[in-house]
Amino acid sequence: MSTRPGETEKRRARQLPRLYWVLWAGTLVNRAGTMVQPFFAFYLTGDRGLPIAEAGLILTAFGLGSVLSPLPAGWLADRAGRRVTLTAATLASGAAMVALSRSTSPLxxxxSMCGLGLTLDAWRPASTALVADLVAPPLRPRAYGLLFWASNLGFTGGVLVGGSLVQDHFATAMWIDAATSAAFGLLVWFALPGSEPALPEPTSQVTEKRGGFRDVLTDQVMARFTLVTFGYCLVYLQSLTTLPLTMRHAGLPPAAFSYAMAVNSAMIVLFQPWLSAWLDQWDRSRTAAAGIALTGIGFGATGLATSTAAFALTVALWTIGEILVSAVGSAIALDLAPTHLRGHYSGLYGLAWSLATLLAPLLGTRLLSVGGDVLWSACAATALVAAVGQFLLRPAVSARSS
Known part of the structure; x- marks a missing residue:
């Protein structure tokens, strides 16, 4: 029986290496400790007794830090190494969380909030680049998909525990968060060898080991992919801002939003590992385009929903899209990156998410104030344009992946 080209390579790559599972376990532990981030507004207005407007300004400082974080973190991942960057970022994040627990004045x-924004996700470019260092290209969608699954599994557990803990013991929850961040960094530090492993670099990507963000920003394929990602993120992040507002305007209680979002968590936990086992066989750009399109259809249908069940159905639609995009998005970014600039490319990919996190609430609430039909139609249109853009990138992405 004949073997198709690349079949043997895929079979060899089928087993994820031990060091990948160390990173996976660390991600799970770190995200399980994320007990306080969703409750920052309650902490500032409750425990610290600040007015809503002042709390909003402090939360903006967190958003500013998160926007400034990805590019320096990506640069550091390439210059200082994945091991140093990941450990330093998680230890700094833990220190910032402790500082926040002891801060009292608005200044x-x-x-502290700005410092936490700078450090909380600064480990991600190093982590994303490390997966590309450890895992062969055919298996990367599976690796990133399982990492996304671990992140969501840990976050869901952390929020469930944190929801009860923060009512009376917010400082304790902050210390737990700090401890799990430090544990993640130390786990990676002691598990990774001093000389970090890397797969052989493709012949097409062998260049002088120099370069920086100018090379990344002038890479037209990566620039367009980042723009596509930004458009997708603007739509997806409406799930955290305008979706609950829309459900409230529909006359539904806050619990209805919890039920609808429980569909999201349950589908990711149940289906992400199963889908991850297959995604390495599918074309990356087509998968991403399909995921973005499904996201647009799901959010577009939100404008038609009036009951909890109907909203839950729209959540199910865009969750399928989220699962697909989460598995192949990082894989595409790292396929485009030469080995010595993987951290830089991962940082630019992360910047699309950070900018969208800052702008999505502003743009979404403005559109919602005009009308729900305007907001959700705009979401559908934005996602579908992004999906077409991703599909048109397919030839260039495939050429760079070979």
Whole structure:
């Protein structure tokens, strides 16, 4: 029986390496400790007794830090190494969380929040690049998909525990968060060898080991892919801002939003590992385009929903899209990157998410104030344009992946 080209390579790559599972376990532990981030607004207005407007300004400091974080973190991942960057970022994040727990004045709270925004996800470019270092290209969608699954599994558990803990013991929850961040970094530090492993670089990507963000920003394929990702993120992040507002305007209680979002968590936990086992066989760009399109259809249908069940159905639609995009998005970004700039490319990919996190609430609420039909139609249109853009990138992405 004949073997198709690349079949043997895929079979060899089928087994994820031990060091990948160390990163997977660390991600799970770190995200399980994420008990306080969803409750920052409650902490500032409750425990610290700040007015809503002042709390909003402090939360903006957090958003500013998160926007400034990805590019330097990506640069550091390439210059200092994945091991140093990941450990330093998680230890710094833990220190910032402790500082926040001890801050009382608005100025100190703002500084701590900005520091936390800078460090909380600064480990991601190093982590994303490390997966590309450890895992052969055919298996990367599976690897990134399982990492996304671990992140969501840990986050869901952390929020469930944190929801009860923060009512009376917010400082304790902050210390737990800090401890799990530090544990993640130390786990990676002691598990990874001093000389970090890397797969052989494709012949097509062998260049002088120099370059920086100018090379990344002038890469037209990566620039367009980042723009596509930004469009997708603007739509997807409406799930955290305008979706609950829309459900409230429909006359539904806050619990209805929890039920609808439980569909999201349950589908990711149940289906992500199963789908991840197959995604390495599918074309990356087509998978991403399909996922973005499904996201647009799901959010577009939100404008038609009036009951909890109907909203839950729209959540199910865009969750399928989220699962597909989460598995192949990082894989595409790292397929485009030469080995010595993987951290830089991962940082630019992360910047699309950070900018969208900052702008999605602003743009979404403005459109919602005009009308729900305007918002959700705009979401559908934005996602479908992004899906077409991703599909048109397919030839260039495939050429760079070979």
């Amino acid at each position: 100190a709270l703002s500084a």
